[in-house]
Structure formats: structure tokens, C-alpha cells
Amino acid sequence: MPDVPVDLEAHEPSDTARLRAEAAGLNLERLKRDAPDEYRMLNAEAFVRVSPELVEAARNLLPDDATRHVYRVPGHPAERLLAFPPLTPEEQERFDEAAAHLVASDAYREHLAFFRTVCDPHGERRELMLPIAPDAWNGEVALVGPFDTQADAEAWPAGRLPPHLLADPLPYLGHWFCDVFDGEDAWVEARASNEAPS
16 A cells, blocks of 8 residues: 655645545545545645746746646636645745746737736636737637727727626737726625525
8 A cells, every 4th residue: 555645644635625525526535645646636726827828937937846746727718827735925925026027028028928916706816928819819807909009909898798797908018908807796796606605
């Protein structure tokens, strides 16, 4: 019978991991021993939402830690990167500073890369991303553009957005964008579902 890896011997699963395991019918203590990487994935926490083209750059911004495992969760238009062990608040702060410096560098400014913290009905998340071209937008929450003028950015959403999405024009690096986000109804709905008794 395999031994529990050293990094997991004293590890206590997070509440989120317990819920994930319960939903999948998995025994966390058994996973520690028999499938440690699956256990780590269940306990990993997202630290950034990232355009696929920027995944390696994002990974390289993490503090050097040979014991940390990073997992990619596919998605469109962005992937999520999860870390186990999760980043400490200090490590997350260092990552945020490094990501801000990255997008300020010439190579990334040229591609209009951006880094920001978003707070919406899905919670707080960080985004290290490239904008989505207007003709490639497919109904997702995203930064869309660039547009040549503010008027173009203001006109673009007309007739395109589903009822739960809103868009604001936003200047960035000498261009105009549309910041597409969940509307107030989505916030109310999310709050109501979070406050509903379980």
C-alpha cells in the first residue's frame, strides 16, 4: 500500500474540497494515499484567470516553490490557473505586483495585455488577459476591443448583449474598449441564491 506523500501527511482538506469530493463520491483520505495528485487538484485554489497565450507568463510570475503544483482548467475565452498549496495572501500580493509590471512592459503593452481584479456575482478574481476582438466576442464577460473611438465603443453593444450583461466604454493604452460585465439583476440573483437556506 503506498504511503501518503510528505506534503499531504498533515494537510486538512478545505471545505470546498470536501464539497467537491462529496459531489463526486470520493473519499479524500483514500485519495491522499492512492491518488495524491487528484487530492491536490481538489484542494487547489484559483489564483488567476488567464488568456491561453499568457498561461506560461502567468506561471513564471509565481514565487519559486518546488512543492507547489499548478493546474490548468480550460475555458473560453480564458483558462483558470489553480495552485496547491494555495497562494498565501503575501504570495498573491507578490503575484499581483509582478503581473502589473508584466503588462506594463513594452512586449505586453504592444498586445494590449491587461491585469485587473474583478468583483462580480461570481466572486473576486484576477484576470491576466488579452482583449477579445469585437468580431470574436461570443457572449462572455470580457474586455472587448480595441475600438478606434469612444463613439465606436459606445455604439458596439447595441443589439448584441443578452439581458443579463451590460457594457461600459473604457479607455486603455490609447484605445477604447467595451467592458462587458454581469448586470445588476445577475448580482441580485447571485446574492439571493447565496443567502437562500441550504
